[in-house]
Amino acid sequence: MRLTAILLLASAAALGVFSYWGLFTTSGxxxxxxxxxxxxxxxxxxxxxxxxxxxxxxLIAWRRG
Structure with a gap:
């Protein structure tokens, strides 16, 4: 479950960088x-x-121990 959380967070970071580039930069x-x-x-x-x-x-992984 922790690996899933880390992968989701990495995906969120990549998507966030793409979104920022596409919306807030001149080239984007x-x-x-x-x-x-x-x-x-x-x-x-x-x-x-x-x-x-x-x-x-x-949080689910942390609660399960």
Whole structure:
């Protein structure tokens, strides 16, 4: 379960970096313009969901001992 939490956290970090690049940098905004901007936006949403899931998985593993 701890490995799952670590993998989810690593995925959340990668998705978060991609989301930041796509939404907040000049090159990212040029690459994902108009409707394509939804891709990094939803990657950020998925990053948040993965981070929360990672925290829950870690707490479950910690409680089990």
């Amino acid at each position: 905004r040029q690459r994902f313009d108009e409707m394509s901007g939804m891709i990094p936006f939803f990657a950020g949403c998925l990053a948040a969901l993965a981070a929360v899931s990672s925290g829950i998985a870690y």
